[in-house]
Amino acid sequence: MGRRTKxxxxxxxxxxxxxxxxxxxxxxxTSIETDAGLDRRLPRENKDSVVVDYHKRNILPILIGKxxxxxxxxxxxxxxxxxxxxxxxIDNGGILEGNQGHCGYCGGEADxxxxxxxxxAVIALNSHRETKYGVYIAVQNELVGAYNELRDREAQHxxxxxxxxxxxxxxxxxxxxxxxxxxxxxxKYIRGLYPLNIVELPQQQKSE
Amino acid sequence: MMSKFKKNMRTVPEVSTASLPDIVxxxxxxxxxxxxxxxxxxxxxxxxxNANEIKKLEKKDRLVxxxxxxxTGSFETVLGTEPRIQLGxxxxxxSDVGPYVLAKRARMPEHLRPFLTVSLKVDKNAHMGLVADVxxxxxxxxxxxxxxxxxxxxxxxxxx
Numbered sequence: 001m002g003r004r005t006k007x008x009x010x011x012x013x014x015x016x017x018x019x020x021x022x023x024x025x026x027x028x029x030t031s032i033e034t035d036a037g038l039d040r041r042l043p044r045e046n047k048d049s050v051v052v053d054y055h056k057r058n059i060l061p062i063l064i065g066k067x068x069x070x071x072x073x074x075x076x077x078x079x080x081x082x083x084x085x086x087x088x089x090i091d092n093g094g095i096l097e098g099n100q101g102h103c104g105y106c107g108g109e110a111d112x113x114x115x116x117x118x119x120x121a122v123i124a125l126n127s128h129r130e131t132k133y134g135v136y137i138a139v140q141n142e143l144v145g146a147y148n149e150l151r152d153r154e155a156q157h158x159x160x161x162x163x164x165x166x167x168x169x170x171x172x173x174x175x176x177x178x179x180x181x182x183x184x185x186x187x188k189y190i191r192g193l194y195p196l197n198i199v200e201l202p203q204q205q206k207s208e
Numbered sequence: 209m210m211s212k213f214k215k216n217m218r219t220v221p222e223v224s225t226a227s228l229p230d231i232v233x234x235x236x237x238x239x240x241x242x243x244x245x246x247x248x249x250x251x252x253x254x255x256x257x258n259a260n261e262i263k264k265l266e267k268k269d270r271l272v273x274x275x276x277x278x279x280t281g282s283f284e285t286v287l288g289t290e291p292r293i294q295l296g297x298x299x300x301x302x303s304d305v306g307p308y309v310l311a312k313r314a315r316m317p318e319h320l321r322p323f324l325t326v327s328l329k330v331d332k333n334a335h336m337g338l339v340a341d342v343x344x345x346x347x348x349x350x351x352x353x354x355x356x357x358x359x360x361x362x363x364x365x366x367x368x
Contacts (some may be wrong), residue, residue, distance in 0.1 A: 014228070019232040026239035035265040035327060036355035045347045064336075068367055079364060132275075133330045134257040134338075134366035137356055139261040141363040145228030148261055171266065 030086045056121045066130035086146040090121045126201045252277035257332040258361030270323045272312045277331030291334040302341035306349040325353040
């Protein structure tokens with residue numbers, strides 16, 4: 001009986017080793033990184049092509065050549081000046097005050113040769129099949145950047161907050177439901193003022 | 209007095225390691241909970257381009273990944289250096305993209321299906337032709353939400 005009460009304790013000295021082993025395994029297999037990128041929505045596929053009558057002034061053609069050079073409105077341009085160019089085009093507001101389609105919130109130069117209105121301004125992006133993806137993303141990034149700058153400006157003006165910050169706050173899990181509903185309306189409104197109109201043309205097979 | 213002091217010097221108390229397992233377990237549980245196991249081995253080169261106007265992709269349960277890039281290592285000798293599409297852990301053609309995405313969608317819980325997003329992880333040296341083919345294939349199966357997954361950084365570096 002005396003023997004039973006005096007059970008030898010299990011040696012826990014090696015527990016740390018076992019735990020270390022597991023720890024190292026999980027350390028090695030872990031990837032904590034979260035992915036990030038540019039969100040896009042592809043156009044719905046419609047078999048019968050729709051011909052939309054668009055004024056030439058409302059379209060900004062951007063062509064990315066196979067060596068990574070850019071053509072904006074049939075002129076060579078560099079990536080550095082693209083953002084300002086796109087911004088000026090979207091924000092132009094070519095219709096004068098008092099006429100239908102006038103853009104009250106635009107801050108552009110109202111050049112009659114450029115876009116009427118941010119709702120009508122379309123960026124037509126065209127790339128060659130051989131164009132490097134890195135260049136394409138750089139251009140897309142500049143386009144989104146131009147839109148974000150304009151949206152930020154309008155959001156600052158209306159709600160004293162940046163659009164990008166509002167968007168980030170909306171996606172944060174801590175944000176309450178009421179705050180989310182409020183933000184959703186504001187974000188929708190700002191997006192409505194400057195809708196992201198980027199059209200990608202079918203790629204040309206022929207070599208120039 | 210002196211003898212007492214000497215005695216103390218000789219027997220330095222050992223540091224107790226009894227709490228070491230607890231500390232290690234704590235770390236272990238942390239890493240166990242944050243771990244996401246990699247389910248695919250990359251067979252293509254995948255240096256993503258840089259961009260700074262990006263948004264985070266949060267919920268992994270609604271993402272489908274498509275990798276594009278030039279085959280790496282031993283695959284290069286068989287497949288050449290032209291960029292290829294990798295779906296799951298296999299090389300594939302642009303025509304396989306549609307069925308693959310549909311199969312993924314069918315396996316998803318029903319309430320997530322409308323939110324399916326395709327994350328395009330394309331090497332920055334891949335060419336646009338293949339990407340355009342993939343995008344066309346995605347349009348055909350009505351998977352319209354896409355994300356050009358990038359690293360965070362200066363987009364101008366992509367030109368180099």
